[in-house]
Amino acid sequence: MKYLALCWSLALLSSAVFADGDRGDVRERIEPKGFLYGLGLGINQEIYSGYDYRVIPLPIIGYRGDNFRVLGPFVSYDALEFSDIELTVQIAPRFQGFDESDSFIFENMQERKFSMDAGLGLSYQKKDWKIGLSSMFDVLGRSNGYEAKANISRVFRKGPLFFEPSLSVSYLDSNHVDYYYGVKANETNEFTSQYLGKSALNTTISLSLATPIFLGGFTRIVVDYTWYDSVITNSPLVEDEANMSARFLFSKFF
Helix, strand or coil: CHHHHHHHHHHHHHCCCCCCCCCCCCCHHHHEEEEEEEEEEEEEECEECCCCCEEEEEEEEEECCCCEEEEECEEEEEEEEEECCEEEEEEEEEECEEEECCHHHHCCCCCCCCCCEEEEEEEEEECCCEEEEEEEEECCCCCCEEEEECCCCEEEEEEEEEEEEEEEEECCHHHHHHHHEEHHHHCCCCCCEEECCCCEEEEEEEEEECCCCCCCCCEEEEEEEEEECCCHHHCEEEEECCEEEEEEEEEEEE
């Protein structure tokens, strides 16, 4: 189940845009309304020891309306809009986790399960700049965790090519970090020791490239690079301080 996260997340990424000339309405031009379908493919570098790259194909079906959007288990509704500010209600799955079969490092450990998050998002968009804030809670009680995220991006256009560099900072509370990166006293093995996770702050830079010129659909490639807080990288389950992911999406409207 956790392998689906990459492609679901890909489908929800903000559109890549390259501002050149008439600014402010570029996002609208490449985010039409209606039912869509497509295929996602993701390659992700895991930071857990012995947990290497994953390649995940996934068919995608969804809908984008004026205020309501659905893409598989991801749902968002623009509940309030004032000038350039929007308040959004969001529901999203969290396909994090592992079981013993994923790596030697998880031997003797209980499975860490996927969950569902729900919360609010606040965004401000002016011309081709966009600032977003979100607050999401684990509503299934897996980790009982919480994540707050801040993001800033700038969209650009060059002919039929659209680019969006972005920077985001994500705060994860101690419940979340301990569930996915902590080790209980009765879970240790010859490679690990007991570890109690605390709150963490991760940083991600992204670059998105998109174009509508192929096969009458919309093609998007996104590359992310994330630096993890030392609270996470000090876990005996983790061997890398950062990771990179690349994601591909092709979608068309019915």
